[in-house]
Amino acid sequence: MFGSGAMTNSIAELEDSKCIFIIGSNTSEAHPLIANRILRAKAKGAKIIVADPRKIHIAFYADIHVRQNLGTDVALLNGIMNIIISKGWQAREYIEARTENYAVLQESVANYPPEKVSEITGVSVQDLNAIAEAYAKAPSASIVYAMGITQHTTGVDNVKSLANLAMLCGRVGAESCGVNPLRGQNNGQGACDMGALPNVYSGYQRVDDEEVGKKFDAAWGAQLSRKPGLTLMDMMHAIEEGQVRALYIMGENPVVSDPNRAHVESVLKKVEFLVVQDIFMTETAQYAQVILPGVSFAEKDGTFTNTERRVQRVRKAIEPVGNARPDWQIICSLSDMIGYPMNYNEAGEIQDEIKSVTPSYGGITYARLDGDGLQWPCPTSEHPGTKFLHKERFTRGRGLFSAIAFKPPAEASDNEFPLMLTTGRNFVHYHTGTLTRQSRSLDDEQKEGYAEINPLDAHKYGISKRDRIKVVSRRGAIEIKPEITGRVPEGILFIPFHFAEAAANALTIDALDPVAKIPEYKVCAVRIEKVA
Amino acid sequence: MYYECIPTTCTYCGCGCSVVLQVLDGHLVGVLPGKTNPVNEGSLCIKGWTSHEFVYREKRLKNPLVKKDGVFFETGWEEALDTVAGKLKKIKEESGADSIAALASAKCTNEENYLMQKLMRAAIGTNNIDHCARL
Numbered sequence: 167m168f169g170s171g172a173m174t175n176s177i178a179e180l181e182d183s184k185c186i187f188i189i190g191s192n193t194s195e196a197h198p199l200i201a202n203r204i205l206r207a208k209a210k211g212a213k214i215i216v217a218d219p220r221k222i223h224i225a226f227y228a229d230i231h232v233r234q235n236l237g238t239d240v241a242l243l244n245g246i247m248n249i250i251i252s253k254g255w256q257a258r259e260y261i262e263a264r265t266e267n268y269a270v271l272q273e274s275v276a277n278y279p280p281e282k283v284s285e286i287t288g289v290s291v292q293d294l295n296a297i298a299e300a301y302a303k304a305p306s307a308s309i310v311y312a313m314g315i316t317q318h319t320t321g322v323d324n325v326k327s328l329a330n331l332a333m334l335c336g337r338v339g340a341e342s343c344g345v346n347p348l349r350g351q352n353n354g355q356g357a358c359d360m361g362a363l364p365n366v367y368s369g370y371q372r373v374d375d376e377e378v379g380k381k382f383d384a385a386w387g388a389q390l391s392r393k394p395g396l397t398l399m400d401m402m403h404a405i406e407e408g409q410v411r412a413l414y415i416m417g418e419n420p421v422v423s424d425p426n427r428a429h430v431e432s433v434l435k436k437v438e439f440l441v442v443q444d445i446f447m448t449e450t451a452q453y454a455q456v457i458l459p460g461v462s463f464a465e466k467d468g469t470f471t472n473t474e475r476r477v478q479r480v481r482k483a484i485e486p487v488g489n490a491r492p493d494w495q496i497i498c499s500l501s502d503m504i505g506y507p508m509n510y511n512e513a514g515e516i517q518d519e520i521k522s523v524t525p526s527y528g529g530i531t532y533a534r535l536d537g538d539g540l541q542w543p544c545p546t547s548e549h550p551g552t553k554f555l556h557k558e559r560f561t562r563g564r565g566l567f568s569a570i571a572f573k574p575p576a577e578a579s580d581n582e583f584p585l586m587l588t589t590g591r592n593f594v595h596y597h598t599g600t601l602t603r604q605s606r607s608l609d610d611e612q613k614e615g616y617a618e619i620n621p622l623d624a625h626k627y628g629i630s631k632r633d634r635i636k637v638v639s640r641r642g643a644i645e646i647k648p649e650i651t652g653r654v655p656e657g658i659l660f661i662p663f664h665f666a667e668a669a670a671n672a673l674t675i676d677a678l679d680p681v682a683k684i685p686e687y688k689v690c691a692v693r694i695e696k697v698a
Numbered sequence: 699m700y701y702e703c704i705p706t707t708c709t710y711c712g713c714g715c716s717v718v719l720q721v722l723d724g725h726l727v728g729v730l731p732g733k734t735n736p737v738n739e740g741s742l743c744i745k746g747w748t749s750h751e752f753v754y755r756e757k758r759l760k761n762p763l764v765k766k767d768g769v770f771f772e773t774g775w776e777e778a779l780d781t782v783a784g785k786l787k788k789i790k791e792e793s794g795a796d797s798i799a800a801l802a803s804a805k806c807t808n809e810e811n812y813l814m815q816k817l818m819r820a821a822i823g824t825n826n827i828d829h830c831a832r833l
């Protein structure tokens with residue numbers, strides 16, 4: 167791969183791309199303003215390819231829409247690359263000059279001839295050919311993906327396969343091209359950039375690197391641990407085993423957002439001391455010993471980093487509601503009391519410190535963010551920011567091809583659980599609904615959870631739209647109203663995960679990608695029953 | 699009557715549209731799209747247009763809460779922070795820094811995420827820090 171989990175290119179560049187390949191992203195509902203750009207690109211003559219089992223909104227605008235079987239993305243992408251190589255459409259000079267390990271890729275995708283891939287994915291050979299040709303031959307081509315790609319046990323493999331495809335056609339480091347992950351949450355990018363990860367400080371500087379460690383020891387005046395910490399899922403297990411006794415959760419609602427709800431709840435019940443900092447009483451906060459009231463985006467200063475690496479200002483517009491306090495002030499007070507004083511008079515002073523220890527944010531100050539913000543890397547105070555990455559060279563030098571074999575999802579349908587469930591967002595709500603379901607307009611649009619089911623399946627199970635159904639997996643069961651629609655193919659159920667009382671994540675599996683530790687929200691086996 | 703417009707960034711999805719918060723006499727009353735920003739160029743989606751609506755809902759937490767015998771009681775900041783700091787220090791003394799863990803947030807600001815990891819790494823002494831939104 168070529169490092170870094172951000173969009174390689176910018177949102178605005180999508181508009182001038184001549185081919186946009188969307189996979190695992192319900193763009194119109196989850197990222198409406200990016201979908202706008204894609205529609206504008208289409209109006210300017212771009213070919214739109216959508217690979218998604220559901221007939222999502224953006225698929226209606228697609229030149230090619232394929233509905234691959236759940237969890238077969240690696241096979242699909244290998245099949246596309248197989249065709250590109252066998253037709254000789256790969257970018258030979260680019261591969262020669264900027265990448266390594268090409269022979270390995272060539273050898274591995276040779277095992278995925280179109281007929282075999284068609285059998286695994288359910289996509290016709292004709293469609294595979296059409297995608298390969300459109301993507302490889304367009305003057306510029308962009309890949310857009312989201313959690314439909316990452317939330318699988320093979321999530322890292324999926325991402326690497328996309329990187330393979332893009333490099334094969336010389337689509338990385340060029341304008342209106344690239345591999346572009348869309349972050350679900352407003353500051354998912356920033357949380358990672360700032361080192362809210364167990365193995366890296368801000369700017370992806372490794373905690374187990376002695377040089378880096380020394381730098382931070384000096385900057386923070388502390389003797390820092392060189393041992394990478396626990397990931398979220400490891401924390402859960404460590405709590406069960408009594409190794410972690412205290413958990414401090416800021417602004418997250420894992421009871422609703424995380425897979426296997428029953429397990430998360432039992433863990434939160436078990437942990438000796440739970441502190442939750444949030445603006446509402448969430449399902450997670452119920453389990454806390456202490457709840458600290460933070461504030462909304464309107465009540466504090468700071469920055470968010472969007473999915474195209476653009477750092478932008480958040481500005482305080484009103485005073486905190488009640489006695490709530492900005493989250494950064496709460497952390498400072500706590501740190502003071504623990505005996506490690508943090509002295510910042512305003513949020514801008516924190517950014518000044520971030521800048522001094524984080525090379526990619528090294529030129530970013532509040533003064534420079536007035537206007538349109540800055541895209542990292544922005545290493546110095548004169549640097550204009552970076553529109554697209556890997557222009558002359560990759561972060562790691564040469565782009566590395568990797569051989570990726572197809573592995574089926576962790577759970578398959580069987581007699582007991584004959585249907586497959588996938589989860590996602592809808593256009594009105596956001597994440598666990600903590601914020602959007604408190605908004606009258608949004609709540610009016612969509613008050614309750616629902617399960618999309620194909621008319622053929624509805625007929626088979628004798629379900630009509632006035633019924634309620636029970637959806638059962640190996641981990642739990644929920645009752646929910648059915649929405650009978652051809653949006654989902656036969657054999658597949660879709661449930662949006664925003665609704666705590668009909669939480670899709672009561673059903674989903676916590677099988678993890680072995681590297682990225684992302685749970686497989688997108689595929690699990692279920693059965694349905696009509697509720698009498 | 700005092701009316702202000704504050705340019706800021708939408709709190710919902712990763713697009714990061716620029717919005718303008720409309721404030722009347724210190725009260726947030728509406729949202730307008732930022733016109734010049736290259737991300738959204740004057741448009742917003744339904745979430746963005748209504749992003750002020752949750753701010754004043756009655757259910758907002760207005761004071762720290764401490765649980766006693768299974769029931770939450772409102773309390774002052776001093777007491778709440780004292781309880782948290784005291785308990786964390788005690789657990790660290792008894793079982794070591796790695797017995798404490800934290801989750802930061804994809805909804806909080808960069809500054810807050812930075813401080814949260816600094817709190818865990820420098821003040822507590824552990825790298826047990828993660829967040830819930832692995833892409």
Ligand code: SF4
Nearest residue numbers: 708710711715743746
């Ligand atoms: S306005 Fe809509 S598209 Fe823009 S950041 Fe907000 S939620 Fe995302």
